[in-house]
Amino acid sequence: MSEPNNTNYQIKLPLILCIGLAGGVLIGASLNSRTESDAVGADVQKLREVLSLINTEYVDETKTDELVDDAIQHILGKLDPHSAYIPAKERMEANEDLRGNFEGIGIEFSIFQDTLVVVAALSGGPSEAVGLRTGDRIVNVDGENIAGIGLRNSEVSKKLKGPKGTEVKIEVVRRNVGQPISFSIIRDKIPQSSVDASYMINEEVGYIKVSRFSQTTYSEFRAAMEKLKKEGMSKMILDLQGNPGGYMNQAIDLADDFLPAGEKIVFTNGKDKRYNSDAMSTAKGEFEKGDLIVLINEGSASASEIVAGALQDNDRALIVGRRSYGKGLVQSPFDLNDGSELRLTISRYYTPSGRSIQKPYDDNQEYSKDIMERYKHGEFFHADSIKFNDSLKYQTRSGRTVYGGGGIMPDYFVPLDTTLNSIYLNALFNSNSFQEYAFNYALENKAKLEKMGFKEFYHDFKVNNAMYSDLVNVGKRNGVDPNWNDLNKNKEVFETFLKANIARRIWGSESFYPIFNETNEILQQALQLFDKVPDRAKM
Numbered sequence: 001m002s003e004p005n006n007t008n009y010q011i012k013l014p015l016i017l018c019i020g021l022a023g024g025v026l027i028g029a030s031l032n033s034r035t036e037s038d039a040v041g042a043d044v045q046k047l048r049e050v051l052s053l054i055n056t057e058y059v060d061e062t063k064t065d066e067l068v069d070d071a072i073q074h075i076l077g078k079l080d081p082h083s084a085y086i087p088a089k090e091r092m093e094a095n096e097d098l099r100g101n102f103e104g105i106g107i108e109f110s111i112f113q114d115t116l117v118v119v120a121a122l123s124g125g126p127s128e129a130v131g132l133r134t135g136d137r138i139v140n141v142d143g144e145n146i147a148g149i150g151l152r153n154s155e156v157s158k159k160l161k162g163p164k165g166t167e168v169k170i171e172v173v174r175r176n177v178g179q180p181i182s183f184s185i186i187r188d189k190i191p192q193s194s195v196d197a198s199y200m201i202n203e204e205v206g207y208i209k210v211s212r213f214s215q216t217t218y219s220e221f222r223a224a225m226e227k228l229k230k231e232g233m234s235k236m237i238l239d240l241q242g243n244p245g246g247y248m249n250q251a252i253d254l255a256d257d258f259l260p261a262g263e264k265i266v267f268t269n270g271k272d273k274r275y276n277s278d279a280m281s282t283a284k285g286e287f288e289k290g291d292l293i294v295l296i297n298e299g300s301a302s303a304s305e306i307v308a309g310a311l312q313d314n315d316r317a318l319i320v321g322r323r324s325y326g327k328g329l330v331q332s333p334f335d336l337n338d339g340s341e342l343r344l345t346i347s348r349y350y351t352p353s354g355r356s357i358q359k360p361y362d363d364n365q366e367y368s369k370d371i372m373e374r375y376k377h378g379e380f381f382h383a384d385s386i387k388f389n390d391s392l393k394y395q396t397r398s399g400r401t402v403y404g405g406g407g408i409m410p411d412y413f414v415p416l417d418t419t420l421n422s423i424y425l426n427a428l429f430n431s432n433s434f435q436e437y438a439f440n441y442a443l444e445n446k447a448k449l450e451k452m453g454f455k456e457f458y459h460d461f462k463v464n465n466a467m468y469s470d471l472v473n474v475g476k477r478n479g480v481d482p483n484w485n486d487l488n489k490n491k492e493v494f495e496t497f498l499k500a501n502i503a504r505r506i507w508g509s510e511s512f513y514p515i516f517n518e519t520n521e522i523l524q525q526a527l528q529l530f531d532k533v534p535d536r537a538k539m
């Protein structure tokens with residue numbers, strides 16, 4: 001089961017920014033060889049005494065397990081913004097994006113008019129196998145009515161996800177079928193892609209969008225790259241905008257594909273020497289030659305910054321966009337006895353030139369507001385709004401100046417395009433009206449659109465006034481007041497988003513991004529900048 005991820009693309013509004021990215025970089029294994037020093041032992045004994053007294057003497061009944069969870073959260077809050085505690089009951093869901101798969105029934109869904117609707121039965125999944133279809137409305141799960149009850153996405157996950165091999169029984173209402181249809185579905189492992197799109201922009205330039213660094217990212221990336229090379233790719237744009245990070249080893253492997261053997265990709269330093277490491281490139285690279293541009297923005301963090309920093313410091317790529325998030329701390333997952341997990345910061349990572357890109361975190365509250373503060377101070381619009389400390393000046397291989405102390409500053413800055421702002425469009429998205437209309441239009445016109453084919457759709461399809469009126473009516477039904485002035489002012493943006501979302505429902509993500517990227521100002525600028533790619537990348 002999978003919920004549509006509308007954050008894979010960005011409406012150009014400051015309210016839809018990647019704020020407070022906590023996932024960060026993870027090393028790929030749990031490290032459980034821990035010893036308890038005498039000092040820690042005394043502290044633990046004090047906590048035992050306090051909990052015992054609360055349990056036996058406190059006037060009211062208490063749940064000491066909840067007190068312990070709260071205490072752990074408070075302790076970690078005194079350390080850094082990225083160390084985290086994950087209770088056992090939340091652990092499976094918290095790790096799904098990083099694993100690259102989850103266990104469930106294998107649908108992409110959305111909630112329209114308080115009803116759970118199947119957007120797609122995922123290819124090869126158990127729902128597709130039993131015959132679930134796009135447009136089916138799930139009204140009952142294991143004998144419980146779920147229609148018209150104010151269902152939330154989180155509740156859907158609890159009902160439909162579950163261990164592989166377990167059974168879930170559902171009833172669906174299908175268009176033009178008089179009675180509900182019953183299905184018995186055996187849950188299975190469902191793969192999740194972290195490479196959202198790969199396609200040729202023109203005869204030379206290939207485009208690959210990586211949305212996160214999961215356990216399967218590198219293998220997905222290699223498959224995408226090999227496909228594009230067969231299609232004639234000699235230049236590449238790697239899109240890491242909004243990528244919050246993930247596993248460090250996946251970022252290292254990906255960067256390695258662009259570098260010749262023997263070059264530093266990243267190094268780490270921790271209090272314990274076990275956590276000190278140097279990652280060097282190998283001879284396995286599949287795109288060591290050819291122009292390369294990497295796209296980043298304020299939502300690109302941790303593992304994304306490892307890739308961007310390595311390629312920038314080695315003068316292998318041109319970095320285009322806006323300053324990245326600034327997350328340079330490495331967490332290791334530690335298993336706790338009750339099944340919960342502690343993700344503890346065990347080292348800092350540094351780019352090849354020696355830069356730490358971790359921004360200051362003396363004040364955790366200020367840290368969480370940093371992205372919005374950058375917006376308020378004009379950093380999204382003017383490169384000279386960003387002030388760097390000369391003591392944090394470093395040099396790339398060829399002697400270009402780069403700075404540490406808070407994110408990766410691109411080689412070429414692209415301001416946020418405020419002409420693409422639309423309050424009305426944002427309201428339609430937040431109410432799910434935009435998604436509902438695009439979904440229903442694609443469902444009702446599926447045969448006609450499939451006959452047209454994506455190529456013709458891409459070049460010739462136009463959103464007409466009747467479609468805009470229908471969209472406005474869907475918004476009204478969902479509580480969004482019409483704003484024709486906003487819509488008419490921003491018709492180009494509305495058309496692009498409608499067209500892209502309709503295409504996605506017919507042909508998948510591979511068709512969504514070519515259309516959506518027409519409003520991606522960072523990508524559009526990048527296409528004009530291949531002559532500025534560092535000379536070393538052209539060798």
